[in-house]
Amino acid sequence: MTPDTALPELICPAGTPASLRSAVDAGADAVYCGFANETNARNFPGLNFGKEELAESIQHAHNKGAKVLVAINTFPQAGRTCLWKSSVDDAVEIGADALIVADIGLAAYVHRTHPDMRLHLSVQASASSPDTINYYRQRFDIKRVVLPRVLTLPEIAAINKEIDCETEVFVFGGLCVMAEGRCSLSSYATGKSPNMSGVCSPASHVRYEQNAVGDMTSRLGDFVINRFSKDEPAGYPTICKGRYKVDGKAAYIFEEPTSLNAVQMLPDLLKAGVTALKIEGRQRSRAYVAEVVSAFREAIDDHMGGRTPDLQRLIALTEGGRQTAGAYRKTWR
Amino acid sequence: MDAMKLTLGPVLFNWPPGVWRDFYFRIADEAPVETVYLGEVICSKRLPFFETHLPDVAERLAAAGKTVVLSSLALVMNKRDARLVRDLAADENFMVEANDVSSVAHLAGRPHVIGPLMNVYNEDTMDVLAADGAVRFCLPPELPASRIEILAEHARRRGVETEVFAYGRAPLALSARCYHARIHGLAKDNCQFVCSRDPDGVSVTTLDEQPFMTVNGIQTLSHSLVNLAGDLRALRQMNVTHLRLSPRAGDMVAVAQTFRDTLDGVLCANEAFSRIVEMTPEIPPANGFFRESCGHNAVKP
Amino acid sequence: MLLRPLPLFPLRPLLDRIVLAVAEKHPRLFRRLGEHSQKIYAIAPTDLPLVFVLQPDPEYPILEPERNLEDVSYDALVSGPFMKLMDLVEGRLDGDAMFFSRDLTIEGDTEAVLALRNALDDIDGNIVDDIVESLGILSLPARQAVVCYRKLRARASNDA
Numbered sequence: 154m155t156p157d158t159a160l161p162e163l164i165c166p167a168g169t170p171a172s173l174r175s176a177v178d179a180g181a182d183a184v185y186c187g188f189a190n191e192t193n194a195r196n197f198p199g200l201n202f203g204k205e206e207l208a209e210s211i212q213h214a215h216n217k218g219a220k221v222l223v224a225i226n227t228f229p230q231a232g233r234t235c236l237w238k239s240s241v242d243d244a245v246e247i248g249a250d251a252l253i254v255a256d257i258g259l260a261a262y263v264h265r266t267h268p269d270m271r272l273h274l275s276v277q278a279s280a281s282s283p284d285t286i287n288y289y290r291q292r293f294d295i296k297r298v299v300l301p302r303v304l305t306l307p308e309i310a311a312i313n314k315e316i317d318c319e320t321e322v323f324v325f326g327g328l329c330v331m332a333e334g335r336c337s338l339s340s341y342a343t344g345k346s347p348n349m350s351g352v353c354s355p356a357s358h359v360r361y362e363q364n365a366v367g368d369m370t371s372r373l374g375d376f377v378i379n380r381f382s383k384d385e386p387a388g389y390p391t392i393c394k395g396r397y398k399v400d401g402k403a404a405y406i407f408e409e410p411t412s413l414n415a416v417q418m419l420p421d422l423l424k425a426g427v428t429a430l431k432i433e434g435r436q437r438s439r440a441y442v443a444e445v446v447s448a449f450r451e452a453i454d455d456h457m458g459g460r461t462p463d464l465q466r467l468i469a470l471t472e473g474g475r476q477t478a479g480a481y482r483k484t485w486r
Numbered sequence: 487m488d489a490m491k492l493t494l495g496p497v498l499f500n501w502p503p504g505v506w507r508d509f510y511f512r513i514a515d516e517a518p519v520e521t522v523y524l525g526e527v528i529c530s531k532r533l534p535f536f537e538t539h540l541p542d543v544a545e546r547l548a549a550a551g552k553t554v555v556l557s558s559l560a561l562v563m564n565k566r567d568a569r570l571v572r573d574l575a576a577d578e579n580f581m582v583e584a585n586d587v588s589s590v591a592h593l594a595g596r597p598h599v600i601g602p603l604m605n606v607y608n609e610d611t612m613d614v615l616a617a618d619g620a621v622r623f624c625l626p627p628e629l630p631a632s633r634i635e636i637l638a639e640h641a642r643r644r645g646v647e648t649e650v651f652a653y654g655r656a657p658l659a660l661s662a663r664c665y666h667a668r669i670h671g672l673a674k675d676n677c678q679f680v681c682s683r684d685p686d687g688v689s690v691t692t693l694d695e696q697p698f699m700t701v702n703g704i705q706t707l708s709h710s711l712v713n714l715a716g717d718l719r720a721l722r723q724m725n726v727t728h729l730r731l732s733p734r735a736g737d738m739v740a741v742a743q744t745f746r747d748t749l750d751g752v753l754c755a756n757e758a759f760s761r762i763v764e765m766t767p768e769i770p771p772a773n774g775f776f777r778e779s780c781g782h783n784a785v786k787p
Numbered sequence: 788m789l790l791r792p793l794p795l796f797p798l799r800p801l802l803d804r805i806v807l808a809v810a811e812k813h814p815r816l817f818r819r820l821g822e823h824s825q826k827i828y829a830i831a832p833t834d835l836p837l838v839f840v841l842q843p844d845p846e847y848p849i850l851e852p853e854r855n856l857e858d859v860s861y862d863a864l865v866s867g868p869f870m871k872l873m874d875l876v877e878g879r880l881d882g883d884a885m886f887f888s889r890d891l892t893i894e895g896d897t898e899a900v901l902a903l904r905n906a907l908d909d910i911d912g913n914i915v916d917d918i919v920e921s922l923g924i925l926s927l928p929a930r931q932a933v934v935c936y937r938k939l940r941a942r943a944s945n946d947a
Contacts, residue, residue, distance in 0.1 A: 169819075169909035171878075198898050199819045199905030228607035231636040257587075258610025281662075282562040284571070284588035292614075303662030308564065331659040331706070332561055334605060337628040338658050338699075341708055341781035344774065346628050349607060356898035363892060374780055377692040387887050393659075397698065398691045399669050406669055406690060406701070407661070410887070438908045441881035486663050486674040 161422075162429040163453060164222065164321060165446045168200040172439035173210045173221075179443045180450030183220035185253060186210070186435065187351075192240045193224045194277055195435040196351030208247035220250035226275035227351040228256045228334075238262055245270055253299065254278075255334050260293040273321070274298040277334035277348075283315035290318050297321055299431065302329055302413065303480045306421050313426030322422060325445055325467065326433025328413040328479050330393045338392040342374040359390045371395075379410075386410065414476035416449065416464050419456050422481075490722055492745055493521040493649060495602075495732040496557040496583075498657070499702055500532050500681040507539040509733070514543075514550040516739045518746040519731065522547050523583055525557040525574070527603070529664070529703045530567050532679070544580070555581045558589040560603045561660045561704060583624070594618040602627055602651050602730070603660070609640040616646050624649035624730055627656045627712065630778040635724045647727040652714040653741055653762070654732025655687070655700055655707035656772070656781060665701045686735040697770075710772035710782050716759035717776055718748055740765060795837065795852045802839070806850035810843075812917055817845035819906035826899040829853075829861035832869035843903065863895040877915055878908055 165181035167173035176184045187193025189201035202210065211221045223244040229237035237259055244252055245267050252270055254260050255277035263272055276299040280286045289295045297319040300309060313320055331338070336353075340346040343358040360372040367383035371390045378395035381387050388394045388410020396405050413433070415422065422430065430453070432445055445467065452462035479485055494513060497506060513522060524544060526533040544554045558571050574582055575592030584590045585601040600606055600615055602624040612623060623641060625634060625648065638648040667677040669688060687700035687707060700707040714721065714729070721729065731741055741762060748758040763771045774783030810817070817824050820843055830839040838856050842849040853859050865872070871890050874880040882904045885891035893900050907914070 168905065171909045171911050174911070197905065198821070198823060198902035199909075228605055229610070231608045231633040231640070234608050234610055256605065256607065256611060257614050258608050258612070261610060261614050278587075280587065282568055282586075282588050284568055284591050285562065285586065288587050288591035301662075303563070311565075330663060331661045335603065336659040337626075337656070337775075337781065338706065340628045340775070341656065341658050344778070344780040344783075348605065348626075348628070349633075356901040359897040360895075361893050361897065363894065369889075369892070375782070376696065376698055377694050380693050381889070384889060387889060389883075396693060398693060398695060399688055399701075401695070403693055404669075406665055407663075407706075436905075437883055438878060438881040438904075440878055441884065480662055484673070 159428070160457060161427065161453060162321075163446070163449055164429050164431040166326075166432055166435040166437065166442060167210075168195065168197070168435040168437070169439070170202065170206050170210045170213075172437075172442045174213060175439040175443040176446050177214050177217045177219045179446035181219055181446050183222055183250065183429075184214055185222040185224055185431075187224040187226075188240050188243070190236065190240070191230075191350050192227055192237050194226050194275075194347065194351045194353075195224075196227075197436050198356060200436060204243050204247065207244075211248050215248070221248075222251045222253055222273060223249040224253040224275065225259065226253050226255045226277045228277075228348045229259055230349050234258070238266075241267070251296070257292075260289065260295070264293040268294075271296050275334070276301055276323070276329075279332045279334045281332070283312050286312065286316045286318065290316065297428065299323075301333055303332060305486075306418065306425055306481050309422070309427065309481075310425035319428035320426065321429035321431050322415075322427050323413060323433055323479075324415040324419070324422070324430045325449065326412055326437075327389065328408070328411065328433075328477065330408040336393075339373070342376050342392060344374075354389065354391045361390075411477045413479045414467055415478055415481055416452050416462065416467055418478060418481055419452060419462070423456075490718070490726060490749055491521065491728045492519040492742060492749070493523065493728050493730045494519045494738065494742070495651075495654065495730045496523040496525055496527050497733045498528055498655075498705065498707070499685055499687060499733075499735070500529070500679065501536075501685055501735075502682065503536040503539055505685070506536045507543055509738075510543040511546055512739060513742075514546040514552065517742040519552065519742050521553040521555060521728070523555045523557045523601075527557050527560050527585055527601075528705050529681070530559055530570050531677070532681075532703075533570070553581070555583050555599055557583040557601060558585045560585040560601075561662070562586055562588050563662060584620075590615065590618065590620075597621045599649075600624065602649075603657060606637070607633070609637065612637060612640060612644070612646075616644055620646065622647035622649055622728065624651065624728070627651040628775045628781060631717075631720060631724070631776050632778065634721075634726065634776070638725045638727075642725045648725065649728035649730050650714065650721060650726050650776075651712060652721075652729040652731060653745070654712055654730075654734055655709070656712050656775065657705060657707055657732075658699070658781075659706040661704050661706070664704050665706065666703045669701065708772065708782060710770045710784070711762075711766060712773065712775070713759060713762050713771035713784075714773055714776055715745060715748055715762050716755045717773060718745075718755055718758075736766060795854060798837075798852045802850040802852060806841070806843075806848040808917065809914065810845065810848045813910050813914075814845070816906045816910060817843060819909060820902050823899045823902040826862040826896060827860070828899065828903060829856060829859045829864045830872065831856055831864060831866040832872055833866050835869050861895060863893070863897070863899045865891065865893055865900055867891040873915065875904070876907060877913055878910065882908075 162182040165176040167184045167186040253273045253275045255275035272295045274295045299321045339353045347353040362370045371379045393407045455462040583599040583601040585603040599622045600620045641648045664674040666681040670680045681703045687702040690699040697709040747753040775781045777785035828841040838853045840851045
């Protein structure tokens with residue numbers, strides 16, 4: 154819905170207060186982050202924010218002119234929804250600029266209890282069609298939808314013509330190849346549900362084994378999900394990026410260990426009406442966050458200033474050293 | 487306490503149209519299930535093949551006293567998909583099962599079922615959907631017993647029904663990508679309908695050849711077969727009202743009969759569990775999701 | 788070029804002071820570690836003839852040198868080139884990227900390693916500078932080690 158002349162917002166990840174400060178210093182327009190519990194989809198050990206830490210971080214970001222979007226984007230567990238609701242109340246109290254939610258019940262809670270709070274629909278809601286997006290828009294007054302990483306450019310453009318809220322798309326980082334928020338693969342192998350506990354391929358269930366010649370086997374629960382020869386680049390131990398056999402032949406049947414880099418599609422994404430560009434990686438280091446954010450800041454500023462952006466520095470940071478434009482190009486499917 | 491009812495979920499695989507029709511004719515004649523879900527959930531490109539048989543099948547099932555519910559598409563990606571969902575929701579003759587949020591939007595205001603591919607994890611979501619006309623909730627297959635119990639009790643107090651996925655390959659994931667086509671080196675737009683070669687999906691093993699998953703078009707399912715026959719007493723005590731049997735290549739009438747006999751007290755739960763396992767000795771059973779364990783596990787009663 | 792094999796005993800008091808200094812200056816690190824502060828980490832530089840054993844207990848933090856990995860009973864093992872490990876500690880490199888490129892190897896309790904990595908990453912500034920500062924009057928081996936480390940790092944970045 155935004156004209157393509159408007160400046161796009163750069164939305165950056167933060168897993169810790171230090172990386173939040175790095176992202177802000179590197180030129181983030183907004184930072185997204187979550188509480189250190191099951192309420193957000195990057196519930197990793199040692200990561201995320203306590204309420205006080207987040208309050209300080211929001212203050213810091215606001216002082217520097219950046220926004221903070223708080224992700225409360227898992228699906229509240231029956232009988233325990235208080236945890237999610239009190240996280241919402243806390244985020245509102247400490248001055249979050251928007252809440253990113255996926256669950257219908259939680260969206261209803263925010264809309265009812267904090268009607269002035271800006272609501273974004275998380276990618277975990279997997280809202281891939283105008284009818285779906287309009288449902289959330291009409292019911293809960295969402296102001297922005299984070300589009301699933303499964304749509305092509307023409308589809309994004311078409312969606313933008315049929316909805317009256319902003320769209321945000323992922324441009325860099327990890328790539329979910331399954332419809333987000335609708336995947337129980339990790340739960341099947343480990344018993345921990347990404348939707349309910351906020352962690353996919355929990356580290357507690359991941360084991361790496363090296364053999365005498367330097368091959369590395371990745372295991373998730375009871376299953377071998379990949380094996381890398383000595384110097385072969387590795388990937389995240391997620392099931393969707395694993396190597397398996399069909400009829401005895403080994404292959405990456407879902408996706409290679411690769412990550413999304415849509416920097417070259419920047420002009421097209423803006424033309425398709427996208428308002429905000431999002432970088433994945435709340436689990437990455439502050440060094441990585443600083444590097445990627447500043448590279449994207451530069452690329453966006455170059456583009457808006459009519460210069461050709463330099464794209465090389467982003468490639469070294471991709472998973473397995475490999476990158477894809479993902480579903481934005483239709484050939485991906 | 488009312489007796490639990492058996493339902494037959496939609497066929498998730500791409501079966502040849504004649505096989506599809508004959509399967510349902512036999513279900514109509516022989517399977518002791520109360521409700522049958524019909525329709526294409528996985529890929530809108532498959533629908534034209536069996537669409538012509540749909541009226542006959544629905545009529546035969548209805549004549550046999552079964553309630554027919556039409557299931558909607560799980561992943562709506564393009565205009566064709568969206569139109570399909572809109573048309574389905576507009577069909578006043580049948581109850582519709584919503585498998586994605588766009589169908590919920592179209593079904594608001596009339597009674598409908600919420601399918602297992604919708605994210606209903608808590609009471610609040612249930613309340614929002616029930617207020618819009620949802621009368622039955624088939625819960626996500628990954629929910630453990632402790633959460634099902636809370637939701638089923640909430641549903642009972644609200645006067646809506648709860649259905650649990652009790653048999654079949656567990657649906658685990660959906661994707662914009664068609665893995666069936668990818669496995670065969672084909673693009674999704676030119677898939678040559680390779681999924682029709684695998685009436686029970688493609689088996690995916692680990693590198694060490696341990697069976698792991700099943701690919702069915704854009705969907706990924708479990709290798710193991712969910713089997714809650716040993717958990718029927720617990721399910722009944724939780725006020726779960728319906729049990730879903732998800733069709734696969736194999737004798738679904740026998741599966742339904744075994745569940746029916748157990749509900750009727752003719753078979754004991756452990757015997758029912760084993761009897762169902764014996765029908766497909768090559769595929770391991772699983773009740774791990776229900777028993778708060780890894781989904782692929784079979785936890786002994 | 789490698790560090791000349793050192794006798795381990797002069798290293799012990801130095802490592803003690805390092806770990807205590809870090810513990811005192813960065814209490815938040817332990818909060819982030821949670822239950823993993825009780826885990827034993829073996830940190831094995833692949834290009835040095837020794838292994839560091841770390842138990843980041845907030846009360847009694849331990850960092851000790853050992854000659855052989857076989858002598859250590861650990862929950863998690865992290866190995867890689869010494870310089871890269873130091874870069875990781877200093878927040879200069881991304882752990883995931885090092886893992887993807889196979890510069891870093893993890894065995895045992897993956898969750899403990901992830902927790903430690905994430906906790907270290909929340910430390911602003913340069914942890915090695917903190918350590919040097921905290922040591923006050925440097926013992927001779929400490930001075931040698933730090934000087935040597937700085938030289939090596941300068942060389943490594945010149946090579947790059």
